[in-house]
Amino acid sequence: MSSPAPAELVAWFRDEVTTPRRAAELAEWPGKVIGTYCNFVPEELILALGAVPVRLCAGDLDAIPDGEALLPREVCSVVRSSAGTLQRGGGLAGRADLLVIPTPCDAKKKLGAVVEHLKPVHVLELPPRKDSPAARAFWAEQVRGLLAALERLTGRRLRRRALHGAIALVNRREEAFRRLLRLRQADPPALSGEDFLFVTQASFTADAAAWAEHTEALCAVLEARPARPANGRRVLLTGAPLIWPNHKVVQLLEQAGAAVVADELCSGTQRLYQPVALREVSMRALLDAVAEKAMLPSTCPCFVEGGDRLNRIVDLAREAHVAGVVYHSQRLCPLFEIEAMLVQKELRARAIPLLTLSTDFSREDSGQLRTRIDAFLEMLGDGRA
């Protein structure tokens, strides 16, 4: 039995991310499309109301000039690119009926204000500290506010059964996702770090059930495939999100011979990692569970508490047997730049090698980054103990 080439296996996911397939599908679809930013938006609510969530966080360098018509240059690439995508119109961003924008940072806090002439915007406010009684009450209120806005837009009332079904659907997606995570983390990894990002980012826009089916099928194929020889040093990638087409850092790493076997990115592992485990099934309990899941386990550096991310990085590094950690720091994002220093302190104390790359969407620094990556991998050794 010949095993299909890796590129074929993830073709469906890659096409979802890189081609206008989904935009074409949704162009003819009569329902509502909700554009979301960040993982803080509880997609269960959108799905339960029969609408389609599409995460619009952008990684497109070419959209940045359009974004600069709306935002100053001192704003990070992600937000400028996201604003630019909206300014340009067309595609999924153009199709969205409502934008739901959480407020993890100053740029996203104001993103709504600069694009509200283009699209209706609902700002989903995050508390500065994620786990205090006041923060939980505030967030529960915010999620209910979002629900009210979605109900107004769709003209539907959220039914308990529908929400229950949506939670089950998202849990199914999460289960397939964790299965894939284990495969990527295996030694040798069953798929590359970049392919994993394609699979993950396909879930930004794809129909949830279709994504789950394709991922389950992909896992089945990968599990049946004979292990390929190990290649390169195993590294853990963390820091700011890498969103297609800005796969620069992961591409440079893998071209240099590293294997990204684990990540702690909100466009990667964090995206579908958390399930919702239910005991109570009243509407209130379902909403609380969905709200908690969207915020409490978040490792976004926007919160006062930073321990969860450090915990997670250290645990992943140990569990995935990585030789080193690469921190992708987003230029112009103080949150990630500050966190990079905290991570450095923590990892140094544990003698885990760390490479911090501070960059943005531009391709000009690729050569320089490549040199630093090569040096780092060389320092880690040749991959043979």
Next chain:
Amino acid sequence: MSNRITITRRIVQTVCFVLLLYGAFIWPAHLETGLPRIPGGAPRTTLYEKGRILWVSGKESVVDLYIPALACRFVARGGLLKSCIVHFFSENFTWRTSFRLMLPHILALTIMCVLLGRLWCGWVCPMGAMMDAMTWLRRLTGRGRLQVGEDQQRFLFNTRHLLLWGSLAVSVLIAFPVFGQGVNDSLFLIYCQFCPARLLYPPFGGVNPCWSDTTNTISSFLTGVGWAMFALFFLGFAIPRFWCRICAIGALVGYFNRGALLTIEKEPGKCSSCGTCRRNCPVDVTRVYSDRRAGVVTDPECQLCLTCLEDCPEPGALELRLLGRRIVRS
């Protein structure tokens, strides 16, 4: 999501329920005990007459064993086991039973508590099983639970310790004839007099418990308290394991929970702070979530139902250990 633990627990609870309430129907054995006995059916004093709260239906229990869960003297035909730990101390304090006779029981109870902590509440106690059944029924209807605030939680927590120590104190005091004989009688086994199990268990065996005792002012008052507690029991429909939050047995066994050999342990490095353990805990324990140090996170209120461990999405973040040996992990 796997629900192996819940299914196992439901089976254990059902078996224990049947054994503790119907054991004497299955094994009509005679009890050999050195301790003083409450003779059922043939009253020695007015205390055990039909029409008094402490009327005991049927026979003695099958096995001479007290457990730290709600086995009860008032079960039809005496039940399989003798009764609960609070009953044991109450009656033997009042009877001034010699320490020599009590010692084997105290040892057995200590071993049971130190070994398993409040696992008795979560897995063995028939009252607990009934509370769980109520929660299950409520969830079938899709209705939500009543939230218990931190202040209310503290109030209940304090109340149960007051009930425990108050009842034990009364049991000791009435051992001495300072109150006079009539008062003595009416305050005997004071905790049993208002424990809902006394009213709940007998009907399961087809026996009518004594619903009211108006012999004197004290027994009338305790009848009233008993009704109030019986009503509170049904709050279990709105609040998971409501009675367990008041139960004096739980309070007593809870003292052993943190030092018990059966422990829930946490590996904080694996915890993603998702809050599932806190949200799904039937008795609103927050320690499993909020404790960020490695090691034992068993709370005095924890009944080791293991819901947290079963629902925890992080493999290896929570573990149940007995004597340091892993039994099951998340």
